[in-house]
Amino acid sequence: MLVVSIIEMSLAYRIIPRLDIKGPNLVKGVHLEGLRVLGKPEYFAKYYYEQGADELFYQDVVASLYGRNSLHEIISKTAKAIFIPLTVGGGIRTIDDIKNALRSGADKVSINTSAIENPDLIKKASNVFGKSTIVVAIEAIKQPDGHYLAFTDNGRNYTGIEVTKWAKNAEELGAGEIVLTSVDREGTGSGFDSELIKRVTEVVSIPVVVHGGAGRLEHLAQIFNNITEISGVSIASILHYDYIKKYKDLDGYESEGNIDFLRSSKSMSHIHSTNLTNIKEYLISKNINCRVVHDN
């Protein structure tokens, strides 16, 4: 049994794999616009669940641009096999969209574009479904003057809205949580943007999960040690390669070719792929409180 003495705050930090989804597939952006298919989301999800993922994020990466929202079958399959919270985002625009996502098996929904365009949606959704069901996702891009502005449509659309103001507003309107993404750092493996994270966690009293920049184990320990107020991290690049390497042949993946393409862009060389078991063991070794799953 683990020595408990180091743990004062019993609430564990959450490690949340994020899966970007296009149609029936898990995808990953290789360069700014290109999306590569990596495989079936529900297989990755199961693998991560078994390794101790604390929650899962599914992000429909094209829905926002085309107004589509076709995740339901994937959500349904996932919800029947994994028993940790599932948050779904991408193209969620109305109360009905939320209802449908929850019906399919999502536990929470993440809204970005629709919340910024119509902040009242947060209030309404929070009243109808409960505050804890509504996550506001903020995509931040640093400006030359040092401010961070919120963007929509996966970092493509300029809104002019300052991130900390928006985060505070989202909380006031009834958001249960914020997921904060540094668009600048995402996929680069160069570490989290502490400045951005500090600014947001300082102004809100609801939990903040951070995303964008994790490339190696050290980044995770660093961010939890630097900013103890964060509730968790969402990670993608650092995890997906591990699954592919392991299951490349078993998953019928051959049609997608080898994985070297994923390393072809300069930024990919900063990603030291790992798995959740390693991540959790590493964090525990650094006295950072997280939940480790044992084989039963």
Place this chain on the structure above:
Amino acid sequence: MIAIIDYQMSNLFSVKNALECLGIDSEITSDVTKIMAAKGAILPGVGAFAEAMKHLKTLDLIQPIKDFINSGKPFMGICLGFHLLFTESEEFGVTRGMDILQGKVESFSRHVKSKKIPHIGWNRILTNNDVIKEDSFISPLKDINSDEYMYFVHSFYVDPDNKDIIATETEYDSFTFCSSVLKGNVFASQFHPEKSGTSGLKILKNYFLSL
């Protein structure tokens, strides 16, 4: 068949999925006849206390829930379902609950000053060994380690009048609160067994599989 009581406050399908994975037959229903005929019942829920009580009243489910509990068959309340069993809640002004168990539902903001609210994520449940021994049923907490992690998401906690029914406690920001109760055939938890991985599934299995 286990009845998952539908009072329009979400969170029903996760419970059904979890039971299905365990091979336990269940039905989501607000039909009183079906509920009374079930071998066990679950009152899940996510959302606001006052809204929930309104729905329970409109759907005429309060007396059936009391009757079911009096029948002695296993009953499980989860999260909001746990809160509703008690006397009253201070969420948005004082609202009366079902008063099946005595106690109050209070806001974390009373005690949690330096951490975020809602309390979201995996936290340890410390089991009270005196309470978890239960004669007529397999205890839901059988084989659950005394510092197991479960998934929580809430801004309010329950303060039961009778401390003897407290089955597990959990700590957040140095504040210790009741994370589940066990009284006779009623087990109710603040955490979500259906969202707590294999540990949570074990609780559901313990309580309902052998019926």
